[in-house]
Amino acid sequence: MTKVTVCGAAGGIGQPLSMLLKLNAQVSQLALYDIVNAAGVAADLSHINTPAQVVGYLPKSKDDKDTIKEALKGSDLVVIPAGVPRKPGMTRADLFNINALIVRDLVANAAQACPQAAILIISNPVNATVAIAAAVLKKLGVFNPRKLFGVTTLDSVRAETFLGGLIGEDPASLKGKISVVGGHSGDTIVPLIHFDKTIAAKVKALPEQAYKDFVHRVQFGGDEVVKAKNGAGSATLSMAYAGYRFSEYVLNSLANKEIPFSIPESSYVHLLGIGASSLSQKLGGPEFFSVPVILRNGQVQSSLDPFSLVQTEQEKQMIETAVKGLLTSISQGTSFVEGLKL
Ligand SMILES: NC(=O)c1ccc[n+]([C@@H]2O[C@H](COP(=O)([O-])OP(=O)(O)OC[C@H]3O[C@@H](n4cnc5c(N)ncnc54)[C@H](O)[C@@H]3O)[C@@H](O)[C@H]2O)c1
Numbered sequence: 267m268t269k270v271t272v273c274g275a276a277g278g279i280g281q282p283l284s285m286l287l288k289l290n291a292q293v294s295q296l297a298l299y300d301i302v303n304a305a306g307v308a309a310d311l312s313h314i315n316t317p318a319q320v321v322g323y324l325p326k327s328k329d330d331k332d333t334i335k336e337a338l339k340g341s342d343l344v345v346i347p348a349g350v351p352r353k354p355g356m357t358r359a360d361l362f363n364i365n366a367l368i369v370r371d372l373v374a375n376a377a378q379a380c381p382q383a384a385i386l387i388i389s390n391p392v393n394a395t396v397a398i399a400a401a402v403l404k405k406l407g408v409f410n411p412r413k414l415f416g417v418t419t420l421d422s423v424r425a426e427t428f429l430g431g432l433i434g435e436d437p438a439s440l441k442g443k444i445s446v447v448g449g450h451s452g453d454t455i456v457p458l459i460h461f462d463k464t465i466a467a468k469v470k471a472l473p474e475q476a477y478k479d480f481v482h483r484v485q486f487g488g489d490e491v492v493k494a495k496n497g498a499g500s501a502t503l504s505m506a507y508a509g510y511r512f513s514e515y516v517l518n519s520l521a522n523k524e525i526p527f528s529i530p531e532s533s534y535v536h537l538l539g540i541g542a543s544s545l546s547q548k549l550g551g552p553e554f555f556s557v558p559v560i561l562r563n564g565q566v567q568s569s570l571d572p573f574s575l576v577q578t579e580q581e582k583q584m585i586e587t588a589v590k591g592l593l594t595s596i597s598q599g600t601s602f603v604e605g606l607k608l
């Protein structure tokens with residue numbers, strides 16, 4: 267019996283992500299929470315002929331705190347794509363003021379209703395909202411760092427797609443062969459691809475500019491979608507796929523399924539709390555960093571040191587640059603919660 271709750275389930279990401287979760291036969295209860303249209307999405311998905319019982323949860327008033335708790339009660343996995351997306355001209359950091367409060371409230375409710383759940387944060391700016399979630403859970407005395415994940419999978423999905431196109435490989439075959447570490451915004455996103463000898467040889471054969479353009483495209487792929495949607499939001503369908511891919515990884519680990527890849531999925535996690543404090547020190551102190559994580563029973567069992575995947579001076583320098591940006595976002599997230607009454 268596995269219960270999954272999606273917070274923000276009626277949104278651009280929430281709807282297709284909820285559908286993918288409904289298709290997973292391991293899910294027995296799917297709770298869909300949103301401040302709009304949750305009942306409609308739930309009724310629609312409930313007609314799909316898979317085992318999950320789907321229930322929609324819509325707050326009865328602005329101050330209703332019971333409905334969200336009901337949606338979260340007993341959940342094993344909570345996925346949070348609630349919040350506002352970017353419009354052209356905005357950075358992810360510009361979303362902080364609105365999304366910080368949304369994430370704070372949802373995570374505070376999860377802390378009370380399902381303190382044992384794995385929590386996946388999709389809402390941007392991920393580099394800061396995960397720090398908010400951690401600070402809230404700490405304040406409420408239920409922080410298990412091994413169960414808090416910033417979802418950075420879309421960066422891996424993009425890296426696989428863009429590199430596959432460039433070197434003439436099926437992008438799906440690159441899953442687990444390249445890694446994206448750091449954070450989820452511009453130059454905090456660091457694709458590491460040279461550790462696989464076959465890929466490294468193919469990349470070496472490309473003009474240098476092609477590799478530079480690839481890195482830039484992975485780091486700023488989100489902007490491409492924001493621009494193309496022209497005011498109608500940011501990536502939703504590719505994000506739903508990516509969010510599901512990471513959710514499935516957590517669900518598989520809950521069912522003790524083997525990881526079929528040599529390099530597992532990366533996630534933005536609390537380094538000190540997952541037993542990687544020496545990595546944090548080596549990086550120059552960031553509390554959070556996206557690294558490949560090995561999951562067991564819905565939580566981080568261990569992680570890979572990204573330096574073990576670094577093969578070029580350029581990749582090393584990208585990591586250093588990422589750390590600078592992350593330190594600022596992490597402290598913004600943490601100080602937002604300090605002094606707040608929860
Ligand atoms: N991590 C990533 O890689 C990644 C990728 C794409 C988008 N995002 C982020 O995901 C978020 C959602 O994007 P979207 O395109 O789905 O936006 P959207 O506006 O289409 O959907 C957001 C949904 O959240 C709901 N919501 C707002 N406040 C809520 C609350 N307090 N409780 C529950 N639900 C609430 C809204 O009603 C809406 O249905 C944005 O912050 C976006 O930047 C992250």
Ligand SMILES: O=C(O)C[C@H](O)C(=O)O
Nearest residue numbers: 352358390488489500501
């Ligand atoms: O770009 C955005 O704002 C959404 C998301 O973070 C993305 O990478 O597509």
